[in-house]
Amino acid sequence: MAAAFWFAVLLNFKHIFLYIAPAYFIYLLRCYVFTSNEDGSLRWRSFSPLRLIGLGIIVVGVFTLSFGPFIILGQVPQVLSRLFPFKRGLCHAYWAPNFWAIYNIADKTLAVAGTRLRLIEAGNQSASMTGGLVQEFEHIVLPSIPPLVTFILSAVSMLPALYTLWSRPRGGQTFLRALTLCAFGSFMFGWHVHEKAVLMIIIPLSLLAIDKKKDAQIYLIMSTIGHYSLFPLLFTQFETPIKICLLAFTSLYAFTGIANIFRLPWSYTSLPLLSTLESLYIVGIVPLELYNSVIHHCLGLTYKLSFLPLLLTSIYCAIGITYCWLKFYWITLHDKSKQKQS
Known part of the structure; x- marks a missing residue:
């Protein structure tokens, strides 16, 4: 009940948390409105309409207080158009x-x-x-994407995680995995995704990183690449030393901390928990940032190809984030299949 209240409050503070709302809905419905058998399977006859009504009253009450003034003034359409800017x-x-x-x-x-x-x-x-403008545009060769397609792809990308959460929930860790995968799916396929939404993946993933090596491996890549992908948001030259130092210190702390947790030695050929190829990918942000911050300006391309540093950063980070999404999904579903066999 407290989780439903606080998440409803959080969602009304910032609608970006709608990305992870499906995980909250399924988990509360499955673990509070229903109960499980001894083997963890769903007990259908345990459905509690009173608990469902209680959750509904809490959520509807928070939304009523939040949107009440706009309903009275007839401004709900204007609010919704700002919350969901499809144009x-x-x-x-x-x-x-x-x-x-x-x-x-x-x-x-x-x-x-x-x-x-x-x-x-x-x-x-x-x-x-x-062109560096926020506007609608048409693709030239590939089909142009309407908002409905992004909604469908985001929903489909969440379904396996939500099914795993519904079928046999195993406490907080299963919930965190589903929450992280919902954030992943919305970030990967959502409409007009905010760059800072990557933090909604990194934060819950950090809680899983201290338990399993495979999760820690994905966290180290996501933390480094995800934070680096935010560099273009701090775009003045005065901010360059600050953001580089912050990323260097936080990444060093993350790799050192994870290595100490799992008692892993440092290697000359790869970073802790990462393969040689993954390590090379992480180190690759050094020449990329060198080009973006120094070489691009020295070549006099600041005005002629002003979007090039943004494009390179976006594509380079997109490759790593896509890799982490696919690998994290595989680990989650693979663990699920192992449990079924046992």
Whole structure:
């Protein structure tokens, strides 16, 4: 009951937490409204309508207090249009490092290749999606994406995690996994995703990192790449030393702390818990940031190709975040299949 109240309050403070609302809904319904048998399976006859009504009263009460003044003044449509800005386009001016960043660059690459091969007229190309503006744009080669497609893909990406949470919940860890995967799915496929939404993945993942090595491995990659993906939001030269030092210190603390928890030695060929290839990927942000902060300006490309550093950062981080999403999902479902066999 307390969880329902505080999450409803949190959701009304910032609607970005709608990303993880499905995990809260399924977990409270499964573990509070229903109960489990001794083997962990659902006991259907345990359904409690009073508990369901109690949860509903709490959630509806919080939303009524929050939206009540807007309902009285007839301003609900205006509020909803601001909360869900479908007219702002698929991506921000700086693309969040998700599936749509990869989709955009694939469309741009195909358009350039098609123009050089004379399969597409040069006049048909549009640079609006790399113009640094928040607006709707049409893809050139690949199909343009409406909001409904992003909603469907986000929902589908959550379904396996929510099914796992519903079928056999195992306390807080199962809930955290589902919550993290809901945040992952919304970040990967959502409409007009905010870059800072990556923190909604990193924070719950940090709680899982101290328990299992596989989770810690994903956390180390996500923490480093996720925080680095926020660098373009601090864009002035005066902020460059601050953000670099903060990332360096927090990453060093994370790798050292995880290594101490699992008693892992440091290696000259790879970082703790990471493979050689994963370590090279993490270290790769050093030359990338060197280009973004120094070389790009020295080459005089600041005005001619102003979007290039943003594009490189977005695509590079999108590759790592996609890798972490797929691997974390595989670990979650693989652990589930192991339990079924046992």
